Amino acid sequence: MAGIYPDGFWEEQGTIAIYMRHLGAIILSHDQGEDLSHLLSWKGLTLEHLETRVQQSGYDIAGFLLLSTCNRVEIIYSIENPSDHAAFYEALVESLPPVQGPAPDFKTGRPVARHLLRLSAGLESMVLGETDIRHQMKEAKAAAIRGGHLDYRLRTVLQGVFRHSRYIRSYIPSNLPLSVSSLAVRFLEDSLGGLDSSDSGIAIIGSGPMSRHTAEYLSKWGGRNLVWINRTVEKVQDLASGVGARAISLQEFLSNPASAGKLRAM
Incomplete structure (x- = not known):
């Protein structure tokens, strides 16, 4: 699907390329197993619970949000020192309830922005092009803002993601189920x-x-x-x-x- 990314998206993101180095994503989703049982241990995770675990990790996390839907749980974060990504991932996952199944997927840098763009456009969903996920992402962003957890890097990248994902959606047949x-x-x-x-x-x-x-x-x-x-x-x-x-x-x-x-x- 690389050919349908809107003209100027990556060029626009190139102006904030330094932000991308700081972005990370820890992901449990329907793509990782035959069913959704591996999500169960993280389904009760709240933003407040995550805040405590982030603080206890000892790493300088500038911002984070929690996206939890019926078929995925994702922690998107911004870290001050990009060289700490792997260590933070290990510390945070170790502090959370153990996952019964595949280990959480881990992305850093530009792949995080690509993932968020595909996610917002409905390309990562169980139903191609579903519209619910975009609303759920916006709710996760709003919750992070209310909790004081959305830093300028996450805010800037998410603004670009929401703006450009509308263009990608124009390539998805309109007769498909939307959710x-x-x-x-x-x-x-x-x-x-x-x-x-x-x-x-x-x-x-x-x-x-x-x-x-x-x-x-x-x-x-x-x-x-x-x-x-x-x-x-x-x-x-x-x-x-x-x-x-x-x-x-x-x-x-x-x-x-x-x-x-x-x-x-x-």
């Missing part, structure tokens, strides 16, 4: 012979972005008797009402599965 959620609902529709082919219900579990988007697609494409199950029912009550779903708590469902009614898919 993992839409692909999942299309698969479900084909498997069931239509979302409106039965009065039995369809359950949505969780309150994350994928669950929210799946609920929206199910409602838009004719899904009937939607049931939204979440640990805290209040958290999804308004969302459920917005798509015509009934909300119940996870505890209620586990203690009495019949409370969800007759289900044909979850």
Whole structure:
């Protein structure tokens, strides 16, 4: 896909080439295993937890952000001394919960900018060209800003990445599913012979972005008797009402599965 990078991107980044030497990325993603089980130990990682581990590493980290989605966990950082990249990687990974599976991928320098560009354009996603990841990257950036963790190097590179990834997206066919959620609902529709082919219900579990988007697609494409199950029912009550779903708590469902009614898919 190298030929579709927009004219001027790398030239523009060349003006801040000195920044790139300071950038690093520690990555767990769907590309590294047959399933997503190797992500589990890092899925509970928070920005606050990461901040503590970064400080305890003893290395001079100028900025960092945490990107955590349903199929990847990434730590993007800026280090003051580029010669410390490898040592910081080893120290940080050692301090985090052990990964059951492939070791986290490690990138430094220009490959980090290339990765972020491909990621924002949807080229690294399970679904080619998906749009959710760009929003998730912007949310990760905003969280880093709120926490005071986004330095000028990361800010500058991310601004270029978001600007130029729109150009790359123009090469992706518009008839492709735009997210993992839409692909999942299309698969479900084909498997069931239509979302409106039965009065039995369809359950949505969780309150994350994928669950929210799946609920929206199910409602838009004719899904009937939607049931939204979440640990805290209040958290999804308004969302459920917005798509015509009934909300119940996870505890209620586990203690009495019949409370969800007759289900044909979850």
